[in-house]
Amino acid sequence: MPASVLVTGGCGYIGSHVTRQLSESGLRPVIYDNLSTGFRDALIHDEELIEADLNDRDALDDAFRRHRFDTVLHFAAAIVAPESVSQPLKYYGTNTRNTLGLLELCVKYGVRRFIFSSTAAVYGYPEGGVASEESQLAPINPYGTSKLMSEWMLRDTAAAHNLNYVALRYFNVAGADPLARMGQRTPEATHLIKVACQAALGLRDHVCIYGTDYGTPDGTGVRDYIHIEDLAAAHVHALEYLEQGGASTAINVGYGRGSSVREVLAMVKAISGIDIKVVEASRRPGDPDSLVARADRIRQLTGWNPRYADLATIVADAWRWESKLAGL
Numbered sequence: 071m072p073a074s075v076l077v078t079g080g081c082g083y084i085g086s087h088v089t090r091q092l093s094e095s096g097l098r099p100v101i102y103d104n105l106s107t108g109f110r111d112a113l114i115h116d117e118e119l120i121e122a123d124l125n126d127r128d129a130l131d132d133a134f135r136r137h138r139f140d141t142v143l144h145f146a147a148a149i150v151a152p153e154s155v156s157q158p159l160k161y162y163g164t165n166t167r168n169t170l171g172l173l174e175l176c177v178k179y180g181v182r183r184f185i186f187s188s189t190a191a192v193y194g195y196p197e198g199g200v201a202s203e204e205s206q207l208a209p210i211n212p213y214g215t216s217k218l219m220s221e222w223m224l225r226d227t228a229a230a231h232n233l234n235y236v237a238l239r240y241f242n243v244a245g246a247d248p249l250a251r252m253g254q255r256t257p258e259a260t261h262l263i264k265v266a267c268q269a270a271l272g273l274r275d276h277v278c279i280y281g282t283d284y285g286t287p288d289g290t291g292v293r294d295y296i297h298i299e300d301l302a303a304a305h306v307h308a309l310e311y312l313e314q315g316g317a318s319t320a321i322n323v324g325y326g327r328g329s330s331v332r333e334v335l336a337m338v339k340a341i342s343g344i345d346i347k348v349v350e351a352s353r354r355p356g357d358p359d360s361l362v363a364r365a366d367r368i369r370q371l372t373g374w375n376p377r378y379a380d381l382a383t384i385v386a387d388a389w390r391w392e393s394k395l396a397g398l
Contacts, residue, residue, distance in 0.1 A: 101119045165217060
């Protein structure tokens with residue numbers, strides 16, 4: 071395993087779960103996070119935290135100089151697709167420009183492995199609502215574009231330098247640690263399952279369904295929801311793949327099947343036992359009808375095998391976590 075690992079955004083929802091799994095595999099990752107959306111106490115194994123912005127070049131350079139990282143896992147980003155439509159420059163700055171600065175230091179200090187937190191949003195509207203790694207890359211919002219530009223920079227940097235990478239294209243991340251040690255904590259989060267659980271707990275008045283006229287069986291958007299624990303494990307497998315000499319690649323991370331908004335809300339009601347108020351609203355800009363992964367490559371290349379691949383488990387773990395946050 072690598073000698074020194076940097077995790078940017080390691081106090082956030084996804085980054086903290088990956089950090090925990092890395093630590094439990096025997097590594098001692100160093101976390102770099104400005105805590106704008108992350109939480110210091112998400113580092114349950116007391117990993118070293120450098121609290122600074124990615125655009126603070128001096129602080130980032132100092133971290134590389136002191137630790138001599140040979141591996142970087144890069145999560146720090148802005149991630150709300152509808153917001154990116156109204157604030158595109160925020161996304162090109164926070165996502166694309168900051169990735170450029172990070173890659174410059176990776177080259178300067180000879181980093182050999184890079185795992186990038188990408189997104190299924192790079193596909194835009196895939197044919198038939200199913201995206202494989204060979205699908206056309208045609209993002210429909212600045213969020214997806216900012217991530218795709220970062221992938222391109224990573225691809226070209228790897229071609230010119232001794233750096234191998236895996237770009238993991240996430241589908242819809244949900245759920246929480248099954249032991250309820252960590253989960254999604256951002257109060258204003260837009261993740262559907264979290265929002266629905268909060269509504270069931272009385273923390274929100276209602277849940278909006280944004281669009282009921284999509285070309286799907288029940289008219290609501292269909293997404294491939296993946297348990298956060300399975301997603302985190304995919305990063306550990308990707309790192310092992312690179313350690314074993316694997317070639318640079320981009321890989322989908324999903325289950326290969328989707329659930330509609332109405333199906334998710336019905337599952338939250340079944341798990342919580344609480345009927346929540348639902349408000350039907352117009353579509354949001356940049357939302358495709360359906361987005362489901364074709365995810366054979368990750369299994370073939372890395373041996374990743376999901377353990378929590380059903381909607382009931384995802385919702386039950388999310389409900390347990392949200393209930394804990396609410397003091398129940």
